[in-house]
Amino acid sequence: MSEQTTNPVGKSVPRVDAYDKVTGAAAFTDDLQFGPGLLFGRAVRSPYPHALIKRLDVGPALELRGVKAVVTGADTPGFIGLYLKDRHIFCTDRVRYVGDPVAGVVAASEEIAEEAARRVVVEYEELPAVLDPLQAIQPDAPLLHPDLGSYDVVPFIFPQPGTNISNVFRVRKGDVEGAWAQCDAVVADTYRVPHIQHVPIEPHVAIARWDLSGEVTLWSSTQSPFAQRDLIAHTLGISQGDMRVIGNYIGGGFGSKAGVSMEALAVAMARQVPGRPVKVRMTREEEFYCCFVRQGLVARVKIGGTKEGRILALQVEYYWDAGAYTEYGVNITRAAGYSSTGPYNIPNVKTDSYCLYTNHPVGGPMRGFGMPEIHWSIEQSVDQLAEALAIDPVAFRQRNCVQGGDVIVTGMTMHPHGLSECIERVAQRIDWGKKEVPSAPHKRRGKGVAACWKAPAMPPNPGSEAWVRFNEDATVSVGVGGQELGQGAFTVAAQVAAEALGIPYEWVRIANPVDTKYSPYEWQTVASRITWSMGNAVKAAAEDARRQILEIVARYWDQDPGDLDIRGGEVVSSKSEQSLSLRNLVVYGLPLPDDQGWIGGPIIGRGKFMPTYVTGLDPETGQGARAVVHYTTGAQAAEVEVDLETGRVELLCIAAAYDVGKAINPEQVHAQLEGGVVQGASSALLEALTFQDGRPVNASFVDYRIMTAVDAPQRILTDFVEVPQDDGPWGARGVGEHPMIATAPAIANAIYDALGIRFNDLPLTAEKIYLALQGA
Amino acid sequence: MANHAITVTVNGVKERVDVPSNMTLLEMLRQRLALTGAKNGCGAGECGACTVLLDGEPVNACMVLAAEVDGAAVVTVEGLAQDGQLSAVQQAFVEEGGVQCGFCTPGMLISAHALLQRNPRPTEDEIREALVGNLCRCTGYTRIVRAVQKAAQGGVE
Amino acid sequence: MLARPGLVSFDYVRARTPGEVVQLLAEHGADARLMMGGTDLLVRIRDGAVRPRLVVDLKHLPGMRDILYQQQAGLTVGAAVTMNQLARHPAVVAHYPLLAQAANSVASYPLRNRATIGGNLCNASPCADTAPPSYVLAGRIVVHGSAGEQEVAIADFFRGPGQTVLQPGQFVTAIRFPPSPAAASGRYLKLGRNKAGDLAIVSVAVLGFPDASAPSGYRFRIALGAVAPVVLRVPAAEEWLAHHPPGAETFARAADLAAAAASPIDDVRASADYRRAMVRTLTRRGLNAVADTIAAPTGSA
CATH class of the missing domain: 3.30.365.10 (Aldehyde oxidase/xanthine dehydrogenase, molybdopterin binding domain)
Structure with missing residues (x-):
């Protein structure tokens, strides 16, 4: 001391x-020592994106020496899920993605458990798979959840039984159709965001033990000890009073360790071997598609404005490729809907945000919770409109960005915040408006800016x-x-x-x-x-x-x-x-x-x-008194240099500024911003989980590349402003997710500035850019 | 399957361990010696969370068989601090904010430590290149690089 | 099938003599796998690509980790020499910088402490970093087997992705490189998805040297990685360069010829179209860089 x-x-x-x-x-959880009594569990996983389980024979697994127990869907009949209970712990009759767990084996060692899991015989009848959200929404698409209408669901999520739509969020504000005629320019485009993965350096791990007394203990690498206690206890018929979750340090989460994903497997396995701890550890390969992934998105955007520089109307359709189970993802769809304008004051808005079942891995929360995905389309559309109206993108954002007191997209009145100052600061930081000379004749430089907002997306209470x-x-x-x-x-x-x-x-x-x-x-x-x-x-x-x-x-x-x-x-x-x-x-x-x-x-x-003031929204119009607790706003600017001969993008500088209300620990705020910028930049330039017929083909670090120390931008200039939050401690509001939101569109806008080519699909790989240059 | 009775010096302490042929150095450290500082992040030599020094040079402990290290000296993150004093690079990581979730940190520290052993005054580019095999998802690397720079300067005094 | 959480059971033997290796291979046949750095083998065991009962560690055989250089005889690199050893060895840096560059481009520093040149070549991956330099440096693979030792020219060594001419019971003990041509300069250029640390999606090795017998006064050797089942030399481009004066136009034409010679595939890492185009870019850049250094009188042989 x-x-x-x-x-x-x-x-x-x-x-x-x-x-x-x-x-x-x-x-960390995997570091805990349980002594020689520790058993290990491995899951038997579906090799098909969509199939019926015709026969399951665990006999050959049980014959292996060292195998203690096998658990199947018959042992875990209930449903589990955060907002919509649409998921079994182990599949019962049907698998819905490659990796869906159909059985679990408990054995004396991980090696034996793995060997035994490979011996479980599963006969499948393959079903046609749905691998694109635009296919999923067709009336004749194979139905992935025929029982959707019977699932438990929270009151603010609206599944459409008889379809693959597990939630829809609509905004009807003003008169969009009437507004187009008053616009001097209207631009429309379609954007796609691929699935990506959080890539915490620590893979998921859970150890569970059922004591003979009836107490169940789960040690897990989790962002959500209490939600895991509640959800797992509920599904397995345990009193919350008898369910104990212990969460050690977490080696990165980024949303992948929120809610419940693989942890319930460990608990279900441990039930078969009372008194013995059972450890289940995801391999890196499993991590890529057996827990959560970030949902894919197809976004259709139409936006119009006047030559005075006002955005008048916005129409968006979001089709979320939410995967096999949307228990958590349904709320991403909702968040995307109620934030669909981005941080802009737009009087006429029509939004339809659809959560769609597909036979892809389970979409879940990831840093930004839908906001990086929708801002990819919003922030490029805003640049396109600014260009069509011949207005500088920074000035255009300043003219339209939401101000304290404005009535925003859901009818809520915006609280005071410092977005304008954030935009101003990042523009200054990269010398906005100044043309830079490339470092070589075969290179081009450009600058881009993007703004963003995000509210905590959660239940009202x-x-x-x-x-x-x-x-x-x-x-x-x-x-x-x-x-x-x-x-x-x-x-x-x-x-x-x-x-x-x-x-x-x-x-x-x-x-x-x-x-x-x-x-x-x-x-x-x-x-x-x-x-x-x-x-x-x-x-x-x-x-x-x-x-x-x-x-x-x-x-x-x-x-x-x-x-x-x-x-x-x-x-x-x-x-x-x-x-x-x-x-x-x-x-x-x-x-x-x-x-x-x-x-x-x-x-x-x-x-x-506990916030007590969040109200419901009208399901037809998305309007209500207060949709969210607050928004954190901010902006980023990027300066890039593109090599015309390889397509490679060099990130020369990224500036980021956010309104944190009050920086409780200023250096930690900077550290969050730097880390978020690099995760955002990595998703912008490198990352996509790639599927072939529903099977991931790059589910390893060999072929799913993330930014290393040499790829990260060397200049990351971070700033914050402090317009206090009325109900935050000393005025503080959160900024953990936000630094990832504006990065990709800022880079895309900078690349457009450099090359005059707009890229609608992530990631912006060197190959994509080079090939576009050849076509240009 | 034969076990191998090996002798290995870990963090200065001579250990005799019986290891099966298919046990990796990482598994031996974590399971047999309860040295859990080195982490398992991928098991394939890609993430660097398991980096340790093997006879003075950094290696991915998941890519080394325990049976191979008979007679060798291994240093893990637990062996960096001496007499309760953090090493220069550990101290710099604390001061410069090179740590967030902490899962890559043990491997990152070993790689950084090894870099400063072979190159006491690295440039920023050299630091970044030396850390290519250590993935970090939290920090964006900025403060890690700064910490290594700081440790390098401290080491000269 | 997903990778396993760990390695399947096998026995591990640290071989002491080449004879012991020959004997073990004869006894165990395909159940035995040879290991040096293990950076490929252990990954493949985890992936389930191979399931050996016996792993034979070769790196302690005499000479396997040695680098020998003599001005007349050239360079002999033991098969178990690591990438970091190669990249830092004074004779390699001085006389075969191309090889040092390639070794230094492999993965990460910790992995380069384990990965070996012999393993890199014997795995016969089309994107192996040391393969294109070995082509232009006229490497010869020293193969040991029951019949003793023989040498195979690198150009005859690979048969396809993952395939070499090695017969059951044979293994590689060293790679020999003749002295580089006088005043030679080399460059290894590699494109990955990351700036460093990635596998090559395209790689190009270029070696150039003055040669009075060539009409242009220079000869160039070009080898391409990751754009064909095995490394490709590009005779058409090399001929063109021997007959046309060095310079931007000549190099651009040679780069076009190299791109035309490539037969890349589409895979998860890159498309064939992009790979072909990058052969052009990297070849041209490699030629320019080599020409710059040959022209500079500071370079020694």
């Missing part, structure tokens, strides 16, 4: 987890809970249920607690790992909601503890609590100028005068936060 950082909010204190992570001490508990020496344990995925959640929680308590940052310990048996509730670590929501809960808990302390000391000193404060770990009185160390009193309380007894006792503060 040599360093003493008081009032740490707004300061770039070092991460609470850095020391453990550089020494190898930080325990996701809760956060926290506690703050003092130790004898006045150090503090902070209980949180949010997860540390690398984004710095624990560090922020510690800063918030220290600030609100009035103690140095170095006195705070985070009570990790998150364990649903002991840790406070947190819905999920998703949606860039943790700094804001969990931050509010921690702040409330700290304030509760602080209040308790001040009341005790006020009594002790016979003063008014209002005259007391805690500063630097001491209670001080502005009235009497007395001070008192927190040591001991926070556990043992204080003696009353003349040995007349004691007051106080162990201090534990509790806090919670």
